[in-house]
Amino acid sequence: MFDARRVAGLAAAEGERFAADHPGSASHAVRLAAHWLNGVPMHWMRDWGTPFPLVVRAAQGAILTDVDGHHFTDFCLGDTGAMFGHSPPAVAGAIAAQAGRGLAVMLPDERAAAVGAGLAALFGLPFWQMTQTATDANRAVLRWARALTGRPRTLVFKGCYHGTVDDVMLRPGGVGAPFDARTSAIEVEFDDLAAVEAALRGGDVAALLCEPVMTNAGMVLPQPGLHEALRALTRRHETLLVVDETHTLSSGVGGHTRTHALEPDFLVCGKAIAGGFPCAVYGFSAQVEAGMQRVLASRAQMHGHTGMGTTLTANPLALAALAAALDTLHAQATYDPMLGAAAALDAALRALIDRRRLDWHVARVGARLEIGHGEAPRNGTQAAARMQTALDQVLHLYLMNRGFLLTPFHNMMLCSPVTTTGDVARLVAAIDACLGELA
Numbered sequence: 107m108f109d110a111r112r113v114a115g116l117a118a119a120e121g122e123r124f125a126a127d128h129p130g131s132a133s134h135a136v137r138l139a140a141h142w143l144n145g146v147p148m149h150w151m152r153d154w155g156t157p158f159p160l161v162v163r164a165a166q167g168a169i170l171t172d173v174d175g176h177h178f179t180d181f182c183l184g185d186t187g188a189m190f191g192h193s194p195p196a197v198a199g200a201i202a203a204q205a206g207r208g209l210a211v212m213l214p215d216e217r218a219a220a221v222g223a224g225l226a227a228l229f230g231l232p233f234w235q236m237t238q239t240a241t242d243a244n245r246a247v248l249r250w251a252r253a254l255t256g257r258p259r260t261l262v263f264k265g266c267y268h269g270t271v272d273d274v275m276l277r278p279g280g281v282g283a284p285f286d287a288r289t290s291a292i293e294v295e296f297d298d299l300a301a302v303e304a305a306l307r308g309g310d311v312a313a314l315l316c317e318p319v320m321t322n323a324g325m326v327l328p329q330p331g332l333h334e335a336l337r338a339l340t341r342r343h344e345t346l347l348v349v350d351e352t353h354t355l356s357s358g359v360g361g362h363t364r365t366h367a368l369e370p371d372f373l374v375c376g377k378a379i380a381g382g383f384p385c386a387v388y389g390f391s392a393q394v395e396a397g398m399q400r401v402l403a404s405r406a407q408m409h410g411h412t413g414m415g416t417t418l419t420a421n422p423l424a425l426a427a428l429a430a431a432l433d434t435l436h437a438q439a440t441y442d443p444m445l446g447a448a449a450a451l452d453a454a455l456r457a458l459i460d461r462r463r464l465d466w467h468v469a470r471v472g473a474r475l476e477i478g479h480g481e482a483p484r485n486g487t488q489a490a491a492r493m494q495t496a497l498d499q500v501l502h503l504y505l506m507n508r509g510f511l512l513t514p515f516h517n518m519m520l521c522s523p524v525t526t527t528g529d530v531a532r533l534v535a536a537i538d539a540c541l542g543e544l545a
């Protein structure tokens with residue numbers, strides 16, 4: 107739809123503008139390159155499409171400030187970790203208060219009972235465990251599922267991402283995989299219930315692991331009735347249903363599970379669950395817990411030998427952050443402004459798409475939105491076919507040069523409780539200006 111030469115020309119001009127505008131980041135980049143792989147402490151940080159990394163000084167609320175003193179209105183929000191805004195005051199205060207009272211004890215602290223009760227009330231599942239990351243929560247859940255069912259495989263949807271979990275890393279590009287994930291996982295399309303049923307009929311699937319809305323292949327909304335059908339099929343074939351809410355926590359209080367009355371056997375949530383502090387949780391039903399007790403009782407080894415858990419998990423800082431987040435963030439009053447800003451962004455983007463007669467769509471799950479190319483996809487394969495990476499990258503760089511951050515891996519925009527409708531209007535005006543340059 108847009109001329110490739112124009113896209114490439116604008117990308118080159120925006121790259122030069124970024125380099126000229128960020129001398130502080132540029133000089134950091136030289137020093138960073140001396141000791142960090144690819145010049146960054148975690149190599150994904152190079153996926154932003156900038157000539158060198160943007161180096162951050164601080165992030166607060168919906169604003170991120172770089173070392174050159176530029177302020178960015180942040181719609182990436184740490185790719186969801188900071189969905190409730192950067193350093194929410196109650197969480198930051200709880201971490202600061204705990205910081206001098208012990209950082210690693212490998213024992214529950216006096217808040218743990220209330221945190222367990224809070225998670226049960228929030229998501230409607232009675233039993234819980236903590237991990238440091240959603241990746242680790244998914245790894246543990248899949249181990250439990252295999253132990254409980256005696257079955258080896260996991261069913262996932264094509265184009266999914268559930269963290270760097272070897273069992274289900276079916277996407278191309280993985281490095282050093284310990285085994286071929288096609289031996290441990292089966293993948294089917296998100297809109298193909300017949301294929302789900304065929305996979306389950308084989309009798310070797312321990313768990314169906316899914317996001318309620320696919321958010322890592324662009325955003326793919328479920329077809330009507332999908333979740334009811336998945337629940338019925340997994341029950342019929344005695345396969346455990348795992349709902350990964352790590353990104354769909356944006357749906358509303360208690361994530362998609364609460365807002366859409368889902369009935370998973372396991373629920374996983376990480377990233378924003380503790381207001382951005384590294385922490386994740388997995389919850390499970392009473393029936394699953396009874397099965398876990400039987401598994402544990404049948405073995406002679408100590409709990410530390412299960413292959414699940416890590417030394418720093420459920421540390422006092424994580425418990426402090428999670429307790430504060432449960433008390434203050436997972437509440438309707440927090441979500442109301444997020445959902446309001448997201449609704450305004452949704453409407454403004456649709457109006458822009460109409461006015462410019464673009465063959466684009468907007469998908470939204472609560473406070474989380476995505477612009478996609480072509481018609482709204484029904485599955486991961488359609489979503490992948492509609493990606494326009496060069497166009498997306500120039501849009502991101504153009505927006506960054508005008509003070510807006512979008513998630514680098516796709517066109518995702520998140521609205522925090524402190525994102526204003528003014529922020530939204532300015533973002534849409536900047537997107538419009540970019541499209542004007544390309545038209």
Ligand SMILES: Cc1ncc(COP(=O)(O)O)c(C=O)c1O
Nearest residue numbers: 239240241267268269350352353
């Ligand atoms: C749906 C989903 N689950 C799990 C994860 C893993 O999260 P983390 O990288 O924090 O382990 C991600 C990461 O993007 C995700 O999108």
